[in-house]
Amino acid sequence: MKYSYYLFIIIFLFIFNNGNASRFNPYGTDWMIGFHFGGTSFFGDLRSESGGLSSTPFSKYFYKDMRMMGGITVDKWFGPYIGMTGNMQYGKIQGTKETSDSWFEANLFEYNLSASVNLSNVFFGVDRRRHWMIYSSIGLGMTESRSWKYAISTEKQIGTNGFGTPKTEDGKYIPMSEAVIPMALGIKFFIGGNATINFEGSFHTINSDKLDATPNVNTSFIAGIEGYTYYSVGIGFWLNGSGPSNSRNFRRRPSYGGGRSQYSTINSRKSSSNNKIFRKGRKRFKFTRR
Numbered sequence: 337m338k339y340s341y342y343l344f345i346i347i348f349l350f351i352f353n354n355g356n357a358s359r360f361n362p363y364g365t366d367w368m369i370g371f372h373f374g375g376t377s378f379f380g381d382l383r384s385e386s387g388g389l390s391s392t393p394f395s396k397y398f399y400k401d402m403r404m405m406g407g408i409t410v411d412k413w414f415g416p417y418i419g420m421t422g423n424m425q426y427g428k429i430q431g432t433k434e435t436s437d438s439w440f441e442a443n444l445f446e447y448n449l450s451a452s453v454n455l456s457n458v459f460f461g462v463d464r465r466r467h468w469m470i471y472s473s474i475g476l477g478m479t480e481s482r483s484w485k486y487a488i489s490t491e492k493q494i495g496t497n498g499f500g501t502p503k504t505e506d507g508k509y510i511p512m513s514e515a516v517i518p519m520a521l522g523i524k525f526f527i528g529g530n531a532t533i534n535f536e537g538s539f540h541t542i543n544s545d546k547l548d549a550t551p552n553v554n555t556s557f558i559a560g561i562e563g564y565t566y567y568s569v570g571i572g573f574w575l576n577g578s579g580p581s582n583s584r585n586f587r588r589r590p591s592y593g594g595g596r597s598q599y600s601t602i603n604s605r606k607s608s609s610n611n612k613i614f615r616k617g618r619k620r621f622k623f624t625r626r
Contacts, residue, residue, distance in 0.1 A: 366413040367575045372536070373406035374568030375399075378431035381562070382440050382485075382548040391565040392537070398565075403428035403441070405566055411452070416462045419452040421473055423518075429481075429564050431548050438494065440485040440548045444564075445511075446540065448477020448518050469524045477518060479542055480511040485549040497549040514544040516563070524572070532572040540564050 377391040377398045385397045392398055405427025413419035424447045432439040450473040456466060482498035500510035522536030541563040545552050548562060 366411075366419075368409075368411040368413075368532070368572045369575060370409045370411065370532075370534070370570050370572030371406070372409065372425075372534075372568040372570030373404065374566060375402040376405050376427055376429050377402055377565045378429045378548070379563055379565070380431060380548050381545070381550045381552050382431040382433045382436065382438060384433050384435070393567055401430040401432055401439075403430045405444075405568070407446075409570070409572070411572070413452075413454075416457045417454050419454070419471075421450045421452050421475070423448050423450065423475075423477075425566075429547070432488070434488065436550075437488045438485060438550070439488055440483050440495075440550070442481050442483035442498075442547060444479055444481040444547075446477055446479045446516060446518075448475045448516060450475025450518060450520070467526045469526075471522055471524065473518075473520045475518050477516050478513060479516045479540075480513050481547060482509075482511050483547060483549040495549040497546045512544065512546060514542050516543070517541045530574045532574075534570050534572065536568050536570065538566045538568075540566060 375393075375398075378401060379391050383401075385395070389395045405425055407423060407425025407427075409424075410422045411419055412421075424445075426443075426445045429442045429444055430440065452471055452473040455470045455472055456468070457463075460466075480498075483496060484493060485495035485497075486492065487494050498509075498512040500512070502508060503510050518538055518540045520536055520538035522534050524532045524534040526532050541561055543561060545562055
């Protein structure tokens, strides 16, 4: 798990180093920290239903083996379209297959880094007064997990995974570490000056066939991967009072361009000839540099 800290240490150091310099540095703006929680659904060998919708909340099978998960995210937006998201989450995963008289549960920790796209601005145009944002992301990360497999009829443990050679003399075992590709689609609603609430569905493909402690005899590529879906609700806070779609802040100060400029209403009688004046309707605006 030590590798998970490296990713977020870099991200947070970058935030703090640029936080006080956000007035001059474009990388010091548009940072958000968020928290999320929701339910997971496993897909792999130990699952009775294998249909595409069976791992979504629209299917009754999703709630049969649903377990809880939660985590923390850090977002950085580089403009109206593209951003980056660092994420850490921890929770449980469960799967059942009656025909095999077995079920399993696993503890899983995941950390990843993803590229995000503001689909609202891509398809509907940039609107700084919009109070919502549809987004998608895809990335790469690592998972660390331990699994326990049981017989349904006897409830006895019949298998495990993620208990490798002890790492230390005190008996701590090495969990299974595998790469993961997370893909997500979600929507954010801006509920205040600096706050958002979001709903997201994500698909996590793990490069392993041992998450359910049941290796597949099929050696094909598809049979060699497992994973889970994760549907969550979260809340986020813009650290410097601005965001890529925050209507309140963007009416006052668009942050694209690194917070180096702002638009302000002026009194035309007091304006000087050195200012560049822009007329829109009955209001007049001037562009000033800090």
